[in-house]
Amino acid sequence: MIASDPVIALDAMGGDDAPGEIVLGAVQAARDLGVRVALVGPREVLEAEIAKHGARPERITVVHAPEVIGMVESPALAARHKKESSIVVGLKLVKRGEADAFVSAGNTGAIMAGAIMYIGRVRGIERPSIAALMPLSGKLTVLLDIGANADARPSYMLQWAQMAAAYMERVWKRDNPTVALLNIGEEEGKGNTLTQQAYDLLKASPLNFIGNVEGRDLPFAAADVIVTDGFTGNVVVKTMEGMADYVMGEIRSAIKSRPWYMAASVLLLPAFGKVRKKTDYREYGAGPLLGTKGLVFIGHGRSDAKAISSALRVAAESARSGMLEAIQQTVPARSS
Amino acid sequence: MIASDPVIALDAMGGDDAPGEIVLGAVQAARDLGVRVALVGPREVLEAEIAKHGARPERITVVHAPEVIGMVESPALAARHKKESSIVVGLKLVKRGEADAFVSAGNTGAIMAGAIMYIGRVRGIERPSIAALMPLSGKLTVLLDIGANADARPSYMLQWAQMAAAYMERVWKRDNPTVALLNIGEEEGKGNTLTQQAYDLLKASPLNFIGNVEGRDLPFAAADVIVTDGFTGNVVVKTMEGMADYVMGEIRSAIKSRPWYMAASVLLLPAFGKVRKKTDYREYGAGPLLGTKGLVFIGHGRSDAKAISSALRVAAESARSGMLEAIQQTVPARSS
Numbered sequence: 001m002i003a004s005d006p007v008i009a010l011d012a013m014g015g016d017d018a019p020g021e022i023v024l025g026a027v028q029a030a031r032d033l034g035v036r037v038a039l040v041g042p043r044e045v046l047e048a049e050i051a052k053h054g055a056r057p058e059r060i061t062v063v064h065a066p067e068v069i070g071m072v073e074s075p076a077l078a079a080r081h082k083k084e085s086s087i088v089v090g091l092k093l094v095k096r097g098e099a100d101a102f103v104s105a106g107n108t109g110a111i112m113a114g115a116i117m118y119i120g121r122v123r124g125i126e127r128p129s130i131a132a133l134m135p136l137s138g139k140l141t142v143l144l145d146i147g148a149n150a151d152a153r154p155s156y157m158l159q160w161a162q163m164a165a166a167y168m169e170r171v172w173k174r175d176n177p178t179v180a181l182l183n184i185g186e187e188e189g190k191g192n193t194l195t196q197q198a199y200d201l202l203k204a205s206p207l208n209f210i211g212n213v214e215g216r217d218l219p220f221a222a223a224d225v226i227v228t229d230g231f232t233g234n235v236v237v238k239t240m241e242g243m244a245d246y247v248m249g250e251i252r253s254a255i256k257s258r259p260w261y262m263a264a265s266v267l268l269l270p271a272f273g274k275v276r277k278k279t280d281y282r283e284y285g286a287g288p289l290l291g292t293k294g295l296v297f298i299g300h301g302r303s304d305a306k307a308i309s310s311a312l313r314v315a316a317e318s319a320r321s322g323m324l325e326a327i328q329q330t331v332p333a334r335s336s
Numbered sequence: 337m338i339a340s341d342p343v344i345a346l347d348a349m350g351g352d353d354a355p356g357e358i359v360l361g362a363v364q365a366a367r368d369l370g371v372r373v374a375l376v377g378p379r380e381v382l383e384a385e386i387a388k389h390g391a392r393p394e395r396i397t398v399v400h401a402p403e404v405i406g407m408v409e410s411p412a413l414a415a416r417h418k419k420e421s422s423i424v425v426g427l428k429l430v431k432r433g434e435a436d437a438f439v440s441a442g443n444t445g446a447i448m449a450g451a452i453m454y455i456g457r458v459r460g461i462e463r464p465s466i467a468a469l470m471p472l473s474g475k476l477t478v479l480l481d482i483g484a485n486a487d488a489r490p491s492y493m494l495q496w497a498q499m500a501a502a503y504m505e506r507v508w509k510r511d512n513p514t515v516a517l518l519n520i521g522e523e524e525g526k527g528n529t530l531t532q533q534a535y536d537l538l539k540a541s542p543l544n545f546i547g548n549v550e551g552r553d554l555p556f557a558a559a560d561v562i563v564t565d566g567f568t569g570n571v572v573v574k575t576m577e578g579m580a581d582y583v584m585g586e587i588r589s590a591i592k593s594r595p596w597y598m599a600a601s602v603l604l605l606p607a608f609g610k611v612r613k614k615t616d617y618r619e620y621g622a623g624p625l626l627g628t629k630g631l632v633f634i635g636h637g638r639s640d641a642k643a644i645s646s647a648l649r650v651a652a653e654s655a656r657s658g659m660l661e662a663i664q665q666t667v668p669a670r671s672s
Binding site for chain 1: 408472473483486487518519520523527528529531550551552553554555556565566567568570571572573574575576577578579580581582583584586587590591593594596597599600601603604606607608610611
């Protein structure tokens with residue numbers, strides 16, 4: 001369907017601060033950004049949350065889903081058995097064409113498993129992949145896989161790169177997006193068996209492959225798309241988060257160690273604020289799940305109202321962008 | 337031999353700022369810390385460098401090695417064929433017992449290959465490993481492998497953890513050091529095939545294994561020893577370095593954006609200096625190569641005089657600590 005005025009299904013119960021922050025994010029996106037939102041969760045809970053923010057915006061509807069999948073439940077089991085959960089109900093709205101995309105900051109594994117179960121993979125895609133949007137250096141980079149596939153194969157990585165390039169082209173308007181492989185040296189031939197083989201596939205593909213990048217290049221937007229296996233990708237995004245927290249925390253405590261540092265630092269608050277904003281994943285909301293036949297976006301467990309409203313905006317833009325069709329075209333047509 | 341007054345062989349030609357910074361580091365370690373150093377490199381070059389710093393300290397000797405192995409040469413070939421290089425000559429000093437340890441900030445692969453070729457592996461150790469000392473959070477953590485073995489096996493990882501625990505116990509006086517596995521979730525059962533199997537081996541071992549840690553725990557000294565495969569370890573240390581550079585750089589440029597920020601920041605310089613010092617690998621000098629029959633330490637390519645003098649001090653302490661014997665004891669004795 002991909003309407004010009006798309007409807008985004010939102011898991012109101014997913015995330016550390018659900019449903020409060022999630023519902024607030026939906027209200028803000030509906031009111032300030034004009035996004036149409038189908039809030040999915042227990043009806044009475046959601047109505048009560050919405051009521052806290054004044055008159056209910058016209059662009060918000062509520063879809064009842066009495067069950068909740070917890071953050072640490074077994075993903076596949078929960079997705080299979082909790083059919084009345086906000087995740088499963090939301091995914092089915094997309095499957096039936098009643099919503100154009102699904103956004104959740106809930107149990108990543110359950111969203112992924114549910115998306116494959118209820119929406120299905122794009123024909124020819126071996127494994128869907130979860131991508132992270134990295135807002136560093138003022139230029140957006142997409143890193144994938146960040147955890148859907150801990151054990152990867154070179155052929156998966158090629159498909160992930162192709163899908164992510166299509167996404168960057170359609171949604172973020174990158175012309176002939178650059179693709180790099182995360183590796184342990186810049187030269188061809190470096191790496192473990194997996195990256196050596198993936199390098200060869202990427203090099204032989206029609207992608208705009210620029211070669212290897214290393215860990216130290218990650219914060220500096222070295223390419224539009226950076227591809228890696230799900231184990232390394234997951235470790236790396238968490239390392240970046242931990243390191244940003246660590247350095248900012250050390251600066252804070254160094255400043256607090258002397259009264260005159262504190263006085264000086266007050267003058268610098270806006271400068272620190274700029275840095276925080278740049279390293280803040282919330283500016284871009286949620287990363288796409290690439291390779292399923294419907295649009296699914298997975299937000300950070302710590303998502304607040306701002307992150308959710310950004311995610312809803314990006315989901316609506318993605319629905320309008322034709323990215324799903326572009327991803328389907330990355331896979332060679334089969335006679336069947 | 338392991339003398340009470342050990343001699344440390346130092347590759348004067350290894351590193352981006354060799355020989356200037358390296359020789360200066362040796363002079364400082366000899367003069368200020370009383371370390372006995374055998375400087376290895378082309379005699380005339382080294383004599384000229386030493387002469388720049390006044391009277392030659394008694395505790396420095398020069399061992400002539402006319403060849404140099406470049407930073408990007410093929411490691412195994414260079415180690416095999418450049419027998420008169422500072423790396424090979426230095427390693428042979430250790431082999432013959434004329435030095436108690438070898439320190440180099442040169443071509444990591446060549447040091448590693450040369451150490452196996454000329455000094456040899458500890459009997460029973462499948463693969464030697466390069467460890468990084470992480471000086472964050474004021475408490476030292478050792479992370480390994482950081483690149484010697486891009487393709488790892490669970491049995492390698494168990495041995496690395498055992499050797500690193502022996503090192504932390506002997507050199508850094510940690511009592512019953514804690515060991516953790518870098519993984520993509522805290523719970524048992526998380527991870528890829530490699531980490532799932534490594535988990536089982538670590539759990540069944542006599543090590544003080546505390547389970548999985550994640551990327552975000554790395555800056556916060558979550559364990560005395562953190563073990564991972566060489567691919568992930570290499571990506572992660574470079575990511576941490578890149579992220580620290582990135583955040584500090586962003587703060588610098590935010591401060592430079594307004595004159596009054598700059599004025600305020602001058603007052604904060606000592607506070608920033610503290611943070612820089614804490615995230616500075618140079619405080620601890622060089623990481624040990626674990627699993628060879630002699631002590632070898634590999635410094636950062638960007639090592640300056642301070643890093644080298646720290647490395648020489650730690651190498652001398654390590655020679656006195658009995659860590660080599662402790663590492664040999666981690667491997668079950670074989671009848672042969």
